[in-house]
Amino acid sequence: MKSLAEVLCDWEAVIGLEIHTELTALKTKMFCNCRLSHHDEPNTNVCPVCLGMPGALPVPNREAIKSIVMAGLATNCKIQKRTCFYRKHYFYPDMAKNYQTTQGPVAFCMNGRLVLEVTGEGATERPDSTIGKDDDGSYTVSIRIKRIHMEEDAAKMVHVGGKEGRIGGASESLIDYNRCGIPLIELVTDPDLRTPEEARLFMEKLRQTFLALGISDCSLEHGSMRCDGNVSIRRRGDVELGTKVEMKNINSFKSLHDALAYEICRQAQVLEEGGAVLQETRHWEPSGRRTTVMRTKEAADDYRMYPDPDLPPFNLPDEFIEQCRARMPELxxxxxxxxxxxxxxxxxxxxxxxxxxxxxxxxxxxxxxxxxxxxxxxxxxxxxxxxxxxxxxxxxxxxxxxxxxxxxxxxxxxxxxxxxxxxxxxxxxxxxxRGMRQCTDAITMANAVDAVLAHSKKQINQYQDGNKKVIGYLIGQCMKASQGAGNPKYFGKILKERLER
Amino acid sequence: MMYGLDHLGAVQIARGVAKGDFSAVEVAEASLEVIEAKDGDVCAFLQVCAELALKTARETDARRAAGKNVGPLAGVPFAIKDNMHLVGTRTTCASRMLEHYESTFTATCVRRMIDAGATPMGKTNMDEFAFGSTTESSAFCKTRNPWDVERVPGGSSGGSAAAVAAGEVPLALGSDTGGSIRQPACFCGVVGMKPTYGAVSRYGVVAFGSSLDQVGPFGRSVSDVALAMNALVAGGKDPLDATSRDVETNYLAGLDDSVEGMRVGIMGSLMTHQSLSPEVMLGLKDACSVLEDQGARLVEIELPHIDSAIAAYYVIGPCEAFSNLARFDGVRFGYREPGHATLAEQTAWSRAHGFGAEAKRRQLLGAYLLASGVYDKYYYPAQQVRTLITADYQAAFDRCDAIILPCAPTTAWRFGEVSDPARMYASDLFTISSNIAGNGSISVPVGLGRDTGMPVAAQLQGPTFQDQKMLRLARALERGVHEAGLMKAAAIAPAFVGRGR
Structure with a gap:
């Protein structure tokens, strides 16, 4: 495969991110009063509501709504006062109700943006000159955010007996409902990112912003912040978008960068060899440093979304939004x-x-x-x-x-x-x-220097022959003689005086 | 049995227990005896919780002995529709799917009845998951109409209506999604009320159509129903049901006041609707005269969009049922069919064999109506119709204090007489509009049919959250019906009078 730099000379990558963040700073789950914790014994923080028992009803967590409004304000989104929850249906064992409570076309936060400053090595990934780079190659780019919506997390499935904890080959699957119903905010960007570095920076900046807001511990390692990347490539100058591939299991900034870089190169190779990119979901394998197919999308899923009748629509008052704004820390x-x-x-x-x-x-x-x-x-x-x-x-x-x-x-x-x-x-x-305080007493130090010089004829000659670097060795000897108590800066000064006399 | 205890209404029982005329245990024992004597014929109950009943009654008596408050429903036996949870009982929804399902928590409505001093006697039969108008879709047994055991009791809360009509209990709880309290109350000659949506908590009631479901009481008099309503709303908004509301009302206050000058809306085209049987039409005519005799004034009103109510209802109801019943997948609870190799097969076959025909029909209908491309054609217009019907009611209630309507087009029919689902659905014409609009409604017996000898009822509907006013008119109608000799006061179904052991 060609290198990323080679590929990006001919091809333009179009990248969008979907970033899920658990609101771990909250005390309770999204729709019930169960404790929100990642560190408890499995299935201990559960109740009829988050277990989806018949007859149980959800009640929204007000603090979670505050958190998402703050997230929206921090990312320059328009806060939607009138919004509601939807039900998204699909059968899966980690979904207690077999539908997920999420949001429909109107999310709490719409149409935001984050400005990225791309500097150093990472800036070189973007070869096009249209972006307006500074002299040192750094540039600034504004990434649009489509929306941030509120939803509940599913339970955690633990597959036992398979490879790398994956379902394939597993002998049994265990479900931990402690995670079921944890409030989750999902941010979706527009496909405005053009390099793996920009994607990495976006994720990093978002993490810093959410950390500053104090709404989540944003741990990629423990899965409280998770990222899916969508990437397609097109010939430079083309307007049509290519077929996009969705990537899952990205649990570090490096993985995000490397997975996207690999995928861009892979797609370029496929296309350059006359093949076609398939619309599919791929899994990043950090150990093999490659992506593998998880599933191929033949038809779009039909989630049969409709407004959740158990949760009355919101009409957030201005005071509520102002309260959230007042709580915002300096970003x-x-x-x-x-x-x-x-x-x-x-x-x-x-x-x-x-x-x-x-x-x-x-x-x-x-x-x-x-x-x-x-x-x-x-x-x-x-x-x-x-x-x-x-x-x-x-x-x-x-x-x-x-x-x-x-x-x-x-x-x-x-x-x-x-x-x-x-x-x-x-x-x-x-x-x-510990007697670490450095000696700055001139006489003591001068004596130490003289003692060292008395045994360093060879180095003195070298210095005088023009090898000025040898002074470092002499300073070291002085430090040694003073058992570390002397100030190397002063030793250097005295040595120089003596040697150049 | 202490003679005649089974003939007392809730108001008299509560008063007697509070005064010490008889004990809660004596009342519970009397109820158990009547159930023992009659339920073999009626089959109103799926479970009788005798031990729990006697234990609760003993606690009531102990409270009284200790000089403590025994509550407004002290010692009043009540039956519970089997879609409401009560710890210590199974909650089956009359479905194979939940045949062995033990309640893990108690529904707010049941809790509030018990907190008010009432004694839970058992769980009553119903149409499976409340889908139906005859209680025939129960997976377990056929409930018979106490007025004529060859006829249906109505549904879906047929067991609760029959238990009250047969004198087994003075009060019962039902749930009403499209008429499931009012229609069986009508068929069984008792009073049944669907309060305004949001007045009574739905927490712990297995959902059918979340935006339509409302819990309400059955009684043999309007006063008994008002007394039960006081208990159901005591404590105000339920923090566990986001759609519940505070209603600070004493439904008994002013119940017997004159209705002189109150305006009752009448819609000519409905009172003489082509689907109405002649005896029902006659009964309604009598009811109107009775109300006028009581001092009310009849005014013509229009509900221009009411003809679309059935169509809207049979879109919204199945859509909500589809997702509410998705959780029954045989994974964590409910019927699981053994012997299948994959999760998908296990889920599919557990559902195929755990649900009855009507439950499957409604869910399939919902799954179809919510599918992408179909949603816009049905679900969305149905919600628009809902808005129009709600506006119709608002306009109508500018001109009147309540509306009088038929409850069902005919009196109770014989088993097997109506089997075409579409015809069955059409019989809901007069009841579903108040589920669509959310306003309160009540069914009051107004006489016996000229042709069938079966009870005929009139339905009164009031403005949203003005159920007290509606109850006052209902009480006036009841009083007038008794005064005019159209029906005996608080009658127990005659087929069973004297048939006890």
């Missing part, structure tokens, strides 16, 4: 801009920190405690914090201050952070107790 893009403007952070750092609400909170609290060291706090937050599990803002603040005042090196800061990880210990105390 990642706004946060990034504020960091750049107020703290002078670079775009890359600001984007990274603003993307995750927990990181952003840590950063902001640490900045407030550290006073005027936002850049160093950002540096620590971005480069050191990801390696530890649980550090407090005051710890990040004081470590940043210690680095700024040259009391410790950045390398030592990494070590200190690991020591205070999960504790409430003060990094200053740790530094003092």
């Amino acid at each position: 990642p893009d706004a946060k990034r801009n504020r960091y750049m403007k107020s703290y002078g952070l670079r775009r890359r750092e600001a984007t990274y920190i603003a993307a995750d609400p927990k990181t952003a909170r840590l950063f902001e609290e640490a900045v407030a405690l550290a006073g005027d060291a936002p850049l160093m706090v950002a540096n620590v937050t971005m480069n050191l914090v990801p390696a530890v599990r649980n550090v407090q803002p005051f710890q990040v603040a004081s470590i940043s201050q210690l680095i700024c005042s040259d009391a410790i090196t950045f390398a030592q800061a990494r070590e200190v952070l690991q020591i205070v990880d999960g504790t409430t210990d003060d990094p200053r105390q740790v530094v003092d107790e």
